[in-house]
Amino acid sequence: MKNVYYLAKKDFFQYFIKPATISWGIIFPIVFAMAFVVRGRDINFLAPGLIAIASFFGATSMASTSITFERRFKEFERLILAPLSYWEIVMGKVVGSLVFGLFVSLITTFITLPFLGIQVGNPLLLTVACILTSIAFSSIGVFIALIIKDPRNIMIVVNSIRLPMIFLSGVFIPLSASPTILQYISLLMPLTYAVELLRYSFTYNAFIPIEISLVAIFVWFFIFLVLAVASLKHKY
Amino acid sequence: MIISRNLTKYYDNHLAVDHISFHVKKGEIFGFLGPNGAGKTTTVRMLSCLTKISEGEAFVNGYSVLNDKVNVKRSIGVVQDVANLFGDLTVRQNLRFMAELYHVDKKRVEEIIKQFELPANKKFNKLSFGFKKRAVLAAAVLHNPPILFLDEPTVGLDVRSSRHIQNLIVELNKEGHTIFLTTHNMAVAEKLSNRIAIINKGKIVALGTPQELKSMFTKMIKVEVVVDNPRKDFLKELQQFHPKVQSNTIIMSTKDLQEFLDVFYPLTKKYRIKVRSITSRGANIEEVFLEVTK
Numbered sequence: 001m002k003n004v005y006y007l008a009k010k011d012f013f014q015y016f017i018k019p020a021t022i023s024w025g026i027i028f029p030i031v032f033a034m035a036f037v038v039r040g041r042d043i044n045f046l047a048p049g050l051i052a053i054a055s056f057f058g059a060t061s062m063a064s065t066s067i068t069f070e071r072r073f074k075e076f077e078r079l080i081l082a083p084l085s086y087w088e089i090v091m092g093k094v095v096g097s098l099v100f101g102l103f104v105s106l107i108t109t110f111i112t113l114p115f116l117g118i119q120v121g122n123p124l125l126l127t128v129a130c131i132l133t134s135i136a137f138s139s140i141g142v143f144i145a146l147i148i149k150d151p152r153n154i155m156i157v158v159n160s161i162r163l164p165m166i167f168l169s170g171v172f173i174p175l176s177a178s179p180t181i182l183q184y185i186s187l188l189m190p191l192t193y194a195v196e197l198l199r200y201s202f203t204y205n206a207f208i209p210i211e212i213s214l215v216a217i218f219v220w221f222f223i224f225l226v227l228a229v230a231s232l233k234h235k236y
Numbered sequence: 237m238i239i240s241r242n243l244t245k246y247y248d249n250h251l252a253v254d255h256i257s258f259h260v261k262k263g264e265i266f267g268f269l270g271p272n273g274a275g276k277t278t279t280v281r282m283l284s285c286l287t288k289i290s291e292g293e294a295f296v297n298g299y300s301v302l303n304d305k306v307n308v309k310r311s312i313g314v315v316q317d318v319a320n321l322f323g324d325l326t327v328r329q330n331l332r333f334m335a336e337l338y339h340v341d342k343k344r345v346e347e348i349i350k351q352f353e354l355p356a357n358k359k360f361n362k363l364s365f366g367f368k369k370r371a372v373l374a375a376a377v378l379h380n381p382p383i384l385f386l387d388e389p390t391v392g393l394d395v396r397s398s399r400h401i402q403n404l405i406v407e408l409n410k411e412g413h414t415i416f417l418t419t420h421n422m423a424v425a426e427k428l429s430n431r432i433a434i435i436n437k438g439k440i441v442a443l444g445t446p447q448e449l450k451s452m453f454t455k456m457i458k459v460e461v462v463v464d465n466p467r468k469d470f471l472k473e474l475q476q477f478h479p480k481v482q483s484n485t486i487i488m489s490t491k492d493l494q495e496f497l498d499v500f501y502p503l504t505k506k507y508r509i510k511v512r513s514i515t516s517r518g519a520n521i522e523e524v525f526l527e528v529t530k
Contacts, residue, residue: 006336074320082337
């Protein structure tokens with residue numbers, strides 16, 4: 001666990017404590033929220049989706065950027081050369097990105113939501129949901145960054161996964177109002193469970209039962225964690 | 237300290253390292269030479285757990301590279317062919333991070349900064365190339381590993397920085413580190429290495445002490461003669477020694493020095509050639525390298 005902490009701490013100082021990163025982490029959710037405000041209706045419905053997207057973008061961006069930079073300049077091989085297990089390396093990267101994903105989602109929650117005048121039903125569940133959501137999305141970002149062949153293509157790949165997921169995960173259209181086929185497709189998206197979990201923490205009401213969303217988010221995190229470790233083992 | 241048995245690496249269908257076997261003794265500097273693409277870096281990468289071994293096996297400090305990677309990694313320090321510490325961290329932050337990963341006392345970081353004369357508070361990516369190489373070497377020895385893999389540690393450096401790194405290598409070897417050194421610089425290899433292996437097209441084509449290699453491959457002796465007037469008729473009679481003329485200097489090669497002198501001196505008298513100097517020498521490592529990597 002100590003090594004995971006050291007890796008995450010290194011990423012924190014190397015990537016997070018930077019004016020550009022912090023500005024992005026603050027401006028991105030505010031601008032995103034403004035777009036929702038301009039729309040002017042269904043704010044209570046859209047707010048959980050906003051937090052989930054903020055966490056999704058924050059965590060996956062940080063995971064993929066830090067790893068691809070390090071892979072490109074062979075800094076990542078410093079970690080491979082150290083006497084660490086592959087689990088420790090992957091978890092170190094996941095925890096590092098989790099911190100940023102959580103930072104962005106909490107900024108969204110604590111700055112933007114009061115501005116929109118939205119009440120949170122269960123703050124504890126909201127916090128747990130933000131942590132789980134960020135950790136699951138971090139593991140997705142780490143996995144993608146490790147399997148991609150050419151690190152320069154990372155953003156194309158990440159966005160081609162992120163953008164369809166945003167539109168298929170019940171962020172903008174309630175799952176209950178979606179066609180059955182889209183409902184089935186949305187069940188394959190980790191973002192769906194994050195949105196449902198966050199929605200429940202606001203309104204105590206969600207299309208997917210909270211227990212299933214909690215387990216599903218954790219399962220997605222674990223699946224991508226295992227896949228990321230397997231891809232490291234395959235490479236080295 | 238390092239044992240390689242039939243070590244092999246395929247990249248898809250390309251055979252990069254072809255069943256090479258060698259061992260590196262404790263406390264020696266083992267030079268590993270080869271032309272570009274010969275398999276030097278791939279060998280270092282396999283021995284340091286950075287690239288998977290396709291066939292064969294290797295042991296580093298008694299630990300299997302195939303089955304005991306964490307202990308292998310604890311036993312080695314690696315300087316890769318690129319300067320790859322974390323660019324946005326300072327030298328001190330980089331070394332402290334490494335110290336944490338290797339569970340080394342932070343006091344050691346300050347010792348190393350002093351020993352390697354590093355600008356501790358400068359960001360790594362702001363350092364000159366020479367300092368970057370020095371910092372990477374410092375990070376490699378931070379945890380005091382018994383074995384160091386140095387892949388082209390002097391490449392791209394000016395004479396002063398190169399000399400400084402060479403001195404550090406000698407110093408580290410005296411401190412007891414076994415060193416596996418790959419380099420393109422034949423003079424550096426000859427000067428520093430106790431033994432040298434030359435790899436070509438994935439195979440080891442020569443292995444021995446620099447002296448052994450030179451005597452093994454000294455088939456031809458070069459003779460350099462400075463004369464007053466290298467006349468054409470005189471040179472024609474020396475054709476068997478393949479004379480090459482540069483101003484007043486004639487460079488020739490022979491298998492037998494005595495045989496050469498028996499022919500050469502009578503000819504100087506015959507053509508009234510005044511000899512200013514005559515020198516002969518056997519092969520150096522560079523010539524051995526060129527011979528075995530033809």
